[in-house]
Amino acid sequence: MDHVPASPQEEQVAAFRAFSRFYTRRIGLLEEHLYDSPFSLTEVRVIYELAQRAGLTASDLGRDLGLDAGYLSRLLKRFEAKGLLTRTPSKTDARQSVLSLTEAGRAAFAPLDRASHDQIAAMLGRLSAADREDLVGAMRRVQRLLGGAPDADEPFRLRGLRPGDIGWVVHRQGLLYATEYGWDQTFEALVAEIAAAFVKRFDPAWENAWIAERDGGIVGSVFLVRQSDEVAKLRLLYVEASARGLGIGRRLVEECIRFARERGYRTLTLWTNDILVSARRIYEAAGFRLVEEERHHSFGKDLVGQNWNLDL
Amino acid sequence: MDHVPASPQEEQVAAFRAFSRFYTRRIGLLEEHLYDSPFSLTEVRVIYELAQRAGLTASDLGRDLGLDAGYLSRLLKRFEAKGLLTRTPSKTDARQSVLSLTEAGRAAFAPLDRASHDQIAAMLGRLSAADREDLVGAMRRVQRLLGGAPDADEPFRLRGLRPGDIGWVVHRQGLLYATEYGWDQTFEALVAEIAAAFVKRFDPAWENAWIAERDGGIVGSVFLVRQSDEVAKLRLLYVEASARGLGIGRRLVEECIRFARERGYRTLTLWTNDILVSARRIYEAAGFRLVEEERHHSFGKDLVGQNWNLDL
DNA sequence: CTAGAAACTTGACTGAGTCAACTAATTCGT
DNA sequence: ACGAATTAGTTGACTCAGTCAAGTTTCTAG
Structure with a gap:
């Protein structure tokens, strides 16, 4: 059966199914290794659950692990008999x-x-540190x-630039705007x-870049470059569509402003296009003022470029 | 049991185990839905495999799905009896x-x-487009x-450049060499x-780029740029570590040579470094000659750069 | 040409999980 | 507040997925 996926939807479904299989x-394979223990797979799952969580009842277990009540009843009785x-x-x-486990x-x-x-x-050990994190x-x-998991306490984290980052940023931005x-x-x-x-x-005294990470993946970035002793420029602000609404864009811009102030710049400037409305909102909220607009033809489209400034 | 993971290693192991559970x-849950079909889960897996791949034998199936030979034998007999x-x-x-499925x-x-x-x-449909992609x-x-990348019938495919590609190539190369x-x-x-x-x-008459894809992911690339009417340069040859040994590198270089010959270039040149031995082997096999070596300090290392030429 | 391994097949079994019927306690609707 | 419906758990009877060991036939390596 030659499955030539017709649409992106179909491709996604196919990828999901491939992953499940x-x-x-x-x-x-993981479970096979368990098979010199005196417990069956389900028994192990039950013990695991009991060891992790306190105050469980039989019905909790049955519901969470999807077990038959009768089967579970007997299983628990066996455990109890064994002490x-x-x-x-x-x-x-x-x-x-x-229910609670004894010593x-x-x-x-x-x-x-x-x-x-x-x-x-051992499996993780076979991977490089970067792949492991990935x-x-x-x-x-x-x-x-x-x-299957609640959001972490900290929804995202900022860090500096590392190898592979700029390529990733180029990749995602290229794809997104296309x-x-x-x-x-x-x-x-x-x-x-x-x-x-x-x-x-790159001049670390005057410039900086921030990468926003969520669950080990890059979800946003911003670059601050020196234009003159007085003027810094914010460039390549970007937040993944899947990570919007977490305040990542705002936070990245804040970092830029903080850094620019600290280094003694007088003005922070940036260039954007009028169609990028969600970015615009971030700039406005941070105090930027629109200073100039001009039409231009770039990237195969007619666009309206904008320069925004912030006095520091 | 409050599991406070000590090290990042432990945290990773814990996350992996949480994911597995x-x-x-x-x-x-996914399988439960299948339970008004006349087939057991294992039977479905077997049929699925038979439907996807042609020319399977019983031992192939047993090995790939991890089934007992005796059990599988009977299962197949049952299928045969049912036509x-x-x-x-x-x-x-x-x-x-x-083995092959009948109509x-x-x-x-x-x-x-x-x-x-x-x-x-339906599950995917409940997510936003961005989350789906994510x-x-x-x-x-x-x-x-x-x-777990499954071997397609066709191990890889070449295509031209698309949005997002160059960023991806930069990302992967940056990461790999780092x-x-x-x-x-x-x-x-x-x-x-x-x-x-x-x-x-980019001048389509004189230049070209090829991306090698495997299972929907980019696994290699090469660029051919014009240096003069007589000389073309091969650049950024790259094959993912996970996709080596499939002849992707060789094939990419061949495409370059073919294209360069077709356009009437007289020489194909390239620059590389002596430590990149697997690339060197590809160039040698394709007929390139080492014409020049020079020491240089780049990318934070002492390296020996090499120029290779091929007369077309 | 022979020993050993691989590709099945078959018979005998086990035990994980299902189903239905039951008791006892709890909750809900009016 | 009271009966009906629901939930928690137990028990007996069963099934069938999967295991194990012993066989046959074919292949391969020395």
Whole structure:
């Protein structure tokens, strides 16, 4: 069956399904390693849950792990008979009892836990540090997007420039403005040029760049370059569509302003286009004033360029 | 049990395990929906595999899906009895037979396939377009990093330049040479500069670029730029570490040579560094001669640059 | 040409998970 | 406040997915 995906939608569905099949196998492999323990896979899942969370009832377990009530009942009875588990009647509901592992239960769980831990650690160990971070970040993202994890306490983090960053920024901006506004590749080339020039002429005393990260992936960036002793320019502000509404853009601009003030610049300037309305709102809120507009034909489109200034 | 992870390593292992548990449940949910079909989960996996790939034998299936040979044997016999499957004796090995679904088999599979497809599509539909892209991208990443990229019938494909490509190439090269050889960001900047200049001064009659794609991801690239009427230069040859050994590098160089010959160039030249041995092998095999070497200090390292030429 | 391995097949089994029927406690609607 | 419906858990009876070991036939390496 030659599946030639017709639309992006279909391609996404195909990728999702491919991933599910892939991970089903992967989980199978992970579980095989467990098979010299005295517990079945489901038993391990139950013990794991009991070890992690306190105050569980049988129905909690059944619901969360998707187990049959009858099967679970017997399983728990077996655990209790082996002395791994105690049940104390619930105070609020006489039908339920609260489950908790005994010392023996924890002792039985420890080697399993360790084996699983070591197995994963070994797998991660085979990757480079960068790939490891990348992998874990991607997993967090999948989990978050499929509704499996609450947002972290800290929704994003700022850091400085690292290898690979400017390419990534060029890639994402090139793609975004091409799909969203139909700009051609000369825009991407311009971004590449600006980013390259920034790195080559980088003067840490006067310039800086910030990358916003979320779940190990880059979701935004901004560059501050020196134009003269008095004037700094904010360039390449960018926030991923999937990370909007978290205040990342505002925060990046704030960092720029703070840095510019600190270094004694008098004016912060920037160039943008009128169609980029969400960026405009950020600039306005930060106190920038529109000083100039001019029509131009760039990136295959007729556009209205804008210069904005902020007195520091 | 309040798990306060000690080190980043531990945090990564914890995140991985959390993801595995999460996805185990998620897969459970996905599979439940399948449970008004006449097939068991394993049967569905087998049919799916048979529908996707031609020329499978029983042992292929057993190995790939991790099934017991005895169980699989009976399962296949059942399918054959129901007329879903035919076995034709292998020509090369009389012990094996090649399995293929009958029309009836495909017909039985179709509604399952559709149900699974629709279920995933519905899940994706609940997300915003940006989140959808983010999710699928993250899944692809996990799969790539865990080494799960499935072999397509066609291991890779060449295409021209599209928006986002040059940024991606810059990103990957910047990252690769930083991790592998410790080069600093000025290398990434150089790549960005070259790529930007290529796009800005692109002359389709005299120049070209090729992107190698595999499983929907970019795995290699090469650029051909005009230096004079007589001389063309090959630049930014690059193959992903995960896609080496497929002849992608060779193929990209061949395309360049073909194009350069066609346009009537007399010489194809390129610049590289002596430490890049796998690239060197490709150039040698293609007939390039080393014409010049010179020491230089770039990208934070002492290097030996090389110029290679090919008479067309 | 032979020993050992690979590709299945078959018989005998186990045990994970299902289903339905039951008891007891709780909650809901009016 | 009271009966009906719901929820928590238990138990018996069952099924069928998956395992294990012992076989046959074919292939391969020495």
